[in-house]
Amino acid sequence: MLGIIGAGNMAEAMIAGILKSKTLDSKDIIVSNYNKSKAEKLSSKYGVAAAENIDVIKNSSIILLAVKPYALLNTLELYQNELADKVIVSVAAGISVSDMENVNTRLKIIRTMPNTPVQICEGVLAYVYGANIAENDKTFFQSIFSKLGMFIEIDESKIDAVSSLTGCSPAYIYQIIEAMSDAGVRMGLPRELAISLSAMAVQGSGGMVYNTGTHPAVLKDKVTSPAGSTIEGLAELESKGVRGAVISALYKAYEKTLLFSKK
Template sequence: MEIPSLDVFKLGFIGAGNMAESIARGVAKSGVLPATAIRTSHYRAERRSVFQSFGFQILESSGQVVADSDIVILSVKPQIARKVLLELKPFFTDDKLLVSIAAGIKMRDLQEWSGQHRIIRVMPNTPAAVGEAASVMCVGEMATEKDKERVVSLFKAIGKIWTADEKFFDAVTGLSGSGPAYVYIAIEALADGGVAAGLPRDLALALASQTVLGAASMVDMSGKHPGQLKDAVTSPAGTTIAGIHELEKGGFRGTLMSAIIAATKRCCELS
């Protein structure tokens, strides 16, 4: 049963893409805000229809969204963030909070382009669509404790959220921002291995995805180091150690580490 929040504020989205939709749906479904407290604007009819179908308000322009919101979430592509914020600068006032989920855009740039001083950066990831996002936030100096509490409530509605210094955000992007893609590749490879070993494709994929889900839950819920959990599955001269030996020969761990470092470096270049 949904429990409505006692702290009702108006939430606006600049950009009505998939991530904005996931956040808005999660917030409304969890009862953090009623659907009527959420608004956006979009030039494409199909995106407007999606948001309207959940009871969210559709306004005529992004300027109206900013003017009519207490918290504004910037969820546009990083390449157009500067242009969008410069256009919306006249609509921002001191009583508003700007929350940016645009990857790679630094706090100082957000402040310069928007003229806004109360700013929080958040880096969520795509599992927000199923309520399992890993989000990290950086709180600007002028943001209030109430601002922080509200943002935490919003992003807890789509998963888990942590706080970190802005200097870590490129690495956050490289790990949790890009990380789902690495896991999807691992699931696909596990399934392909099952098929190669003789399993039907549908069974192999189901086993692979559930195995990854279960292993992640074990790490999260047991409080044990992944190495301990790995050792618990690995019997002397057994099947698991034989498989691990092949992973080590292929540089599995080093390759994953290199992927995160490469993604972090690329995020630095883009920002």
């Protein structure tokens, strides 16, 4: 049984993705939340069970802690005895494996950094194993979470960079899709069609880079004919400093993430 403590946005994204990937059935998931109605809402939407924190822990062998970072260490401290032989999966930004292991050195910790597209199994889930995670714990964790998109073990020193690049960037891409759809509307397309076309163009372009392994500059060159229309748009993007803006936007998010990590 997978237990989930905290029934917010990330918990819902994970439940939706896990059910879509069919690694678990809804009867294999049990959720709790301080405000019980939020767990009950997920229960009626996805068919998972809703319960109190303590019952979630008692009935599960792997527990996803999907509470806000400020609540994570308190939760671990409060339930450290009951959690001692369970696999604990944290999604909290800025709380290190050693922060969690310092609560109780027996805890079996896996620190993850998912992004919200895990809900359609097209997310990124980066993870770091704690000191007490055994081979069978790894296999168990992978059997549930590996189908949520790109599933990648990383060095913990890189997790804040991954967080900026994958956790924050959906917001930037949504803004770009919205701007593209504004352009479509300006050209006379209906709004809904303009949004769908823009979203599909972004999804397809990302897929071309991800699935072919071709460098994005090579793919760009392939769609840019001499004196054509695409090069006109590219020149405009360059003159507006879009590349520099993207690099500094992601770096700003990274710097802020580092600040949170140091708190």
